[in-house]
Amino acid sequence: MNKPMGQLLRRKVVKELLAQRGDALVVGGLGAPAWDITNAGDHDLNFPLWGAMGGAAMIGLGLALAQPKKKVLVVTGDGEMLMGVGALATIAVQKPRNLSIVVIDNERYGETGMQETHTAHGVDLAGMAKAAGIVQTFMVRTQAELNRLKQHIYAGEGALFAQIKVDPEKLPLVLPPRDGALLKNRFRAALLGADAAHQ
Ligand SMILES: Cc1ncc(C[n+]2csc(CCOP(=O)(O)OP(=O)(O)O)c2C)c(N)n1
Ligand SMILES: [Mg+2]
DSSP states (O other): OOOOOOOBOHHHHHHHHHHTOTTOEEEEOTTHHHHHHHHTOOOTTEEEOSSOTTOHHHHHHHHHHHOTTSOEEEEEEHHHHHHTTTHHHHHHHHOOTTEEEEEEEOSEEGGGTOEEOGGGGTOOHHHHHHHHTOSEEEEEOSHHHHHHHHHHTTSSOOOEEEEEEBOOOOOOOOOOOOOHHHHHHHHHHHHHOGGGTTO
C-alpha cells in the first residue's frame, strides 16, 4: 500500500528553506515551485522558470559549476524532476559541492489539473538520487526531518538532494515577473554587476 500523502505545507516549507538563503542563487522549477519561491519574497537572485520543464536541476548544475563560491538551490516539482531525472546521474558525476536540489513532492502535476505523478505510486526520487551517487539525500515528511535538512542545505557539503512530501493543496498564484529578459538581466546584474546585465 502507498504511504499516506504528505502533510507539510509547501509555502511554509519553502519560506523556511529560503529564510537562510543569504546570497544563494535560487532556481524555481516551472509552475508552483516558482510561485512558492516568489511567495517567500521576490529576489534579484531568484531565477523562476516559466517553462523548460525538466531543466531546472541542470540549470542549477550549470550555475553551480560557473559560480563555485556561491550556494545554488533548485526548488522544483516532482513532475518537473521526473521529466529530467537523468540530471541526477550527471550531478552525481560532477559532484558540485555547492548545489542543493529540493523537490516539493505533492505527488501531482499541480499546474495542469492535479494528475498523479509516479511518486504517488512509490517512485522514490531520493532513492534514485542516492543510487546515482549523490552522497547527501533526504526524504522529508515531518517538521523534524525538515529541520535536519535546514542544517545541511547551505553547508556546501553537496551535492544534496531532498524530496519533501507536501500536502497536494491548491493555492493562489504568486507570480514573479513574466518577462524572461528582465529576469535574466536582473539576475546577472545582481550576481555579476550592472555592466554584465545585458551581455
Ligand atoms: C514539456 C512540457 N510538458 C508539459 C508542460 C505542462 N506543465 C506545466 S507545469 C506541469 C506540472 C508540473 O508538476 P510539478 O513539477 O510536480 O509541479 P507542481 O505544480 O505539482 O508543484 C506541466 C505538466 C510543460 N510546461 N512543458
Ligand atoms: Mg507536483
